[in-house]
Amino acid sequence: MYAFSVNGKPVQFEGEDKKLLRFLRENLNLTGTKDGCSEGACGTCTVLVDGVKMKACAIPLSRLEGKAVTTIEGLSEREQAVYAHCFAEAGAVQCGYCTPGMIISAKSLLDKNPDPSLDDVKKAIKGNICRCTGYKKIEEAILMAATYFRENLSVPEHQEEPRLDMRYQRVDAKIKALGKGLYADDFRIRGLLYAKAVRSAHPRARVLSIDSSEAEKHPDFVCILTSKDVPHNIIGHIKQDWPVFIPVGEITRYTGDAICLVVGKDPETLEKLASLVTVSYEVLPPVLTMQEALKDDAPHLHEGGNVLSAEHIKRGDVDAAIKKAKHVITRTYTTPYTEHAFMEPECAVALPEGKDGVLVHTSGQSIYDEQHEISHMLQLPPEKVHCHSMLVGGGFGGKEDMSVQHHAALAAWILKQPVKVKLSRQESLTVHPKRHPMEMKLTTACDEQGRITAMRAIIDANTGAYASLGGPVLQRACTHASGPYNFQNFEVYGRAIYTNLVPAGAFRGFGVTQSCFAVEANLNLLADELGMDYYEIRRLNALKPGDTMPNGQIAGEDTGIIECLEAVKEAYYSSPRAGIACGFKNSGLGVGFPDTGRCILSVEQGKVHIRTSAACMGQGVATVCTQMLGQTCSLGADQIIVEDPDTRRTPDSGTSTASRQSVFTGEAVRRAALKLKDALQTNALSDLEGQEFSGEYTSITDPINSKKEHPVSHVAYSFSAQVVILDEQGRMEKVVAACDVGQVVNHQALTGQVEGGVVMGLGFGLTEDFPIKDGQLDVKYGTLGLLRATDVPPLEVKLVEGPGKHSIAYGVKGVGELTTIPTAPACQNAYYRYDGKFRTSLPLEETPYRKKKQ
Template sequence: MYAFSVNGNQITYNGEDKKLLRFLREDLNLTGTKDGCSEGICGTCTVLVDGKKMKACTIPLSRLEGRSVTTIEGLSEREAEVFAYCFAEAGAVQCGYCTPGMILSAKSLLDTNLSPTREEVTKAIRGNICRCTGYKKIEEAILMCADFFRENRPVPKTEEEPRLDKRYRRVDAEPKALGKGMYADDIRIPGMLHAKAVRSAFPRAKVLSIDDSKVKTHPDFVRIITSEDVPHNIIGHMKQDWPVFIPVGEITRYTGDAICLVVGKSPETLEELAKLVEVSYEVLPPVLDIYKALEPESPKVHEDGNLLSLEHIHRGDVEKAFRESPHVITRTYKTPYTEHAFMEPECAVGLPEGEEGVLVHTSDQSIYDDQHEICTMLQLPPNKVHCHSMLVGGGFGGKEDMSVQHHAALAAWLLKAPVKVRLTRQESLQVHPKRHPMDIEITTSCDEKGHLTGVKAIILANTGAYASLGGPVLQRACTHASGPYNFQNFEVIGKAIYTNMVPAGAFRGFGVTQSCFAVESNLNLLADELGMDYYEIRRINALRPGDIMPNGQVASDDTGVIECLEAVKDAYYSSPRAGIALAFKNSGLGVGFPDTGRCILSIEQGKVHIRTSAACMGQGVATVCTQMLGQTCSLKAHEIVVEDPDTSRTPDSGTSTASRQSLFTGEAVRRAALKLKEDLKTSSLKDLEGKEYYGEYTSITDPITSKKKNPVSHVAYSYSAQVVILDEEGKLEKVVAACDVGQIVNHQALTGQIEGGVTMGLGYGLTEDFPIEEGYPKVRYGTLGLLRSTDVPPLEVKLVEGPGKHPIAYGVKGVGELTTIPTAPACQNAYYRYDGIFRTSLPLEDTPYQKKKH
């Protein structure tokens, strides 16, 4: 028996010893304490034990005898009010999954020190990882809390007006901060079953048999599900090439392949059940190298070969430009696999609904993509597959593919019972697609004055075992291999290649992080040959409104590259150890793909309900929609409700990808709001009860093969210039990021997105890696190289407005991906200036960060 208190309530527990985290969540239903890794690394499960912060996933109940535990639910009314207000006001909440743990770490500091320094705050949250914010906003929130507590300051009660270009507290900040927001793993249903996939023991092997005789003897066993139970066993996001389960007699393609699904009564015994399933294999030699994969004698990962896609973009005459240019530089660059490391591991809950239907509560980037793939798998019409989004604890592209959604739906549909499928952190690392490793050979030429004359690149992308988003990612790496520069001779050949490695897919930056590293690094070598500084070569080549981009598109009036450069000029020239890089990123799918944002505004009980399927994975699209509506119709915050994405209520607004939602769904909201605005001229909301207003926006773009003189590849581009400054020891001293993202919607959200993107870019450039040996991932969450609060230097954000605005969504452009892209090449340039070593691979070798890591 174990006796202790939780949030002031005495607890007596007679069961077996278990970790405190499991007890809090499963026995007490205190789901505000989150499970991010179960390894004591991420800090999402931080609680206070006798006033000291501890990781609940590492503490057994046997260590708590007579002790006092405080969770996020145990905050006093005053504490909850202050923390919720300050974290919202500072913009410290994005996906929100780490926030309750952050607040408990903050409380542990403020309980003993109400006048902390910034450094003390930074150290206090070192044990808590955040992938969204870059920590700066969290530190500001904690310092603000200290002021409120120290001065006994009352929390303001005034209502904010949702308008554009102002500070505005996120609509979901308070429930996320206080642990009241519901993520998929927080769902509790009486009689809910739990399921886990048995995965391949080898990267490439023929499955000979599946023996379930032992697992059937376990008291918690319910059912084993194999490919024979699946109506249609092949699914896939863009291309149907990914089996739901590998059938007996077929060949696995990576170690994350699901062989079968074991369903049990308790989450505590799932691992036991999975180990009791005996799978026999004929082990086959895997295809692990992209160059060998292209050899004719290489084993085929898929029946149609190992080449997923081929891109060839050609404008002007590159070879002629090279022959006539006095300066031509060729180098090869390598970038690695990297992991999204979103704070919330994948989870979904399936339930039977209606006659032969299924309801799936998901936590990913598009409920309509979920619905489409589940319909394909179950061979059901869309009206039989109902998908609803819970809160999403981060995504960054890593939650675009099916990971658990289809398994939860299948199990619930077969068993006619609620079923939860949740990946452990280690399974998540093993299963979901990563950032593409790429080998990029790039040649860049210029004239005697430094004006670029041509670029040619050969890009080879390891797309791993399945297509995922490999084709579009390669395409975007190719289309952006010009950089945001003005020249007319451009050729890129790109290949996405299948191997028996972890699949690669969408990841913040979507291929442009890789090609930007090569483009910007080569530019530095040209500057060296010319005796020109790195700022100046960028300034004379930067796109200006009216210039013809290398893809043929005319740079629009909102092109703000020069303005970004001007904003970081002083920072660059402030230190001989400053590195600089430019980047641009599209908003929307573009290149001829259909792309639509949709919204319904419905008047219900005197409030305007915003109904759109746009997934918020931390970027704050619900708040953007609220401010768009408030701006257009002059509504108050209490008059607006944003509904969860739900296929029965919200129209399809596309995937949260390609930095598109603020522009596309924002414009759809604006268009619907204009109709409402007309009616509000003569009627009140009460008078309009029951009315609905529909808004839709579709971009018209041209394919990359277009023969038009000036095709429109993308409806909008955003731009960034970044400067990374090192100290005398070669460590990060400061980063200055200037961004042209068009119309500012929300200051806290925008600057927080930029800070978080820069921090992720620093990790990509300096510390993060995802080693795979012979097809087996050799990594844990704690070895990914994720930056902590004490690793991040001061970040200065400069918001830039270009010389004009595009006409869509009040001129809003996306920022989600942009700010991660130029950071790594800016680091490369900084270290090149620091020690004269020209580094061509990521993470950058022989820096204080790699030395420290190894």
């Protein structure tokens, strides 16, 4: 028996020894302590043991005899009020999954040191990873909390009415901070079963047999599901090429392939059950590189060959322009796989609903995408598949594909019982799509004054085992290979290539992070030939309103890349070790694809309910919608409720991708709010009880190779210029990021997105990698190279706007992806100025952050 206390209450446990994290969550239902990695690397499960912070996933109950454990739920009423307010006020809560652990680390510090320095705070949270905020706002929140405690300040009871361009606390910040918000893994229901996929032992092998006889002897075994149990065994986000399970006799394509699903009664024995299933294989030679995949004698990994998609974009006469140019630079660049590393591993809970239907509680990026794929798999009408979004603990594109949702739905539908499927962190690394590795050969030409006259790019993207979003990602890498510059001769060839590696798909920046690295690096070499500095060549070529972009679109009055450059000019010239880069990103799918935002405002019990399916994975779309409604209708915070995305209640507003939700759903909210505003001219809100007001916005854009002289590829573009400054030892001293994202809605949320995006870009440029050896992962969460608070330099954000605004959603433009894009090339330029070595691959080698590969 183990005896100790939790949050001041005595606890006794007579079962087998287990980790404290499992005990807190499963036995005591204290779900505020989160499970991020279960390997002691991320800090989401931080608790206090006799006042000392520890990782609950690493502590067995046998070490706790007579000790006192404090979790987020055990904070005093005063502590809860202060930490919740300060974290919300500072904008320190985005996806919120790391926040309870951060607050426990803060308490550990402030209990001992009530007046800490910034360095003290950084060291205190070094063991806690945040993937959203870039740490700055968390540090500010902790310092603010210290002031509240020291000076015994009162916590404000109310916040201002929601309006645009103001400091406004996120609508979900406080429940997330205190661990009261529910993510999919926090869902509890009586009779819950647990399921786990048995995955391929080899990147490419024929499945010969599946033997579950030993697993069936285990007392916790319920059943095993194989491809024979699936009504339609092939799914896929866009292209249907991904098997739910690999059938006997068929060939696996990567080590994340599911062979079967084991269902059990106890999460503690599920791993054991899966290990008792024996799968026999005929191992086949894998295709591990794009070069191998393109060989004539390479095995076809999919019907039709190993090229998923190809792009050819051409405007102007590139050959003639290059021939005529004064200076021409050609180089080849490479970027690696990188991992999203969102804090919440994938999880879904499904249960039977109605006659032959299923309800799925998920943590993905679009409930309607999930409904579509699950209904297709089960061969059910979409209305039979009810999808509801819990809180989403980060996504960054990594939760657009099915990972656990379809398996949970299948098991619940067949067994007529509730089933949870949750990936371990290592499974998450193995299974979900990553950022595409790319090889890019770029030729850039300019005249004797330094004006760009032409660019040609050849881009090969390793899309791994399945399509995922590989086609659109390649397309965006190609369309944005011009950079935010003014020239007319532009040609790009691109291929997305299948291999037997982990699939690649959507990731913050959506392919533009990779091509921007190549574009900006080539520009630096042109500047060298011209004897021009790196700032001036960008300023000379930067787009201005009215210019024709390389894709033919006329740059709108909201184009603000020049304003971004002007904002970072002083920072660039402040040091000989400053590197600069520019980037831009579209808002919305664009290039002719249908793209719609929708919203219903319903008046219920005297409050206005905002109903939209837009997934909030940390970017704060629910708060944006609240402020847009408040701005339009002059409503107070206590009059507005934002509902969870739910296919029974909320209209389809598209996927949280392509930096689109603030623009598309925001405009849909504005349009619905204008109708409500009209009604409020002659009615009190109470008089409108039961009424609904709908808003919808659909963009009209032109296809990628439109023959129009001036096509509209995207409804809006946002722009950024960034400067990375190194100290004399080659370590980061400061980063300055200027961003044109149009109308500011929420200052904390916007700057928090910028800071988080920059830190993710620093990791992409300097530290993060995803090594795979012989088709097998050679990485864990703790070895990904994720930056911690002590690694991040001071960040300065400058918000600018172009000369005018576009007409959609009060002039808002997307920021989610933008700020990750120019950071890595700014790092490359900084190190080039620092030591004269021109680096052509990421992460950059021979820096204080990464040694040269042997």
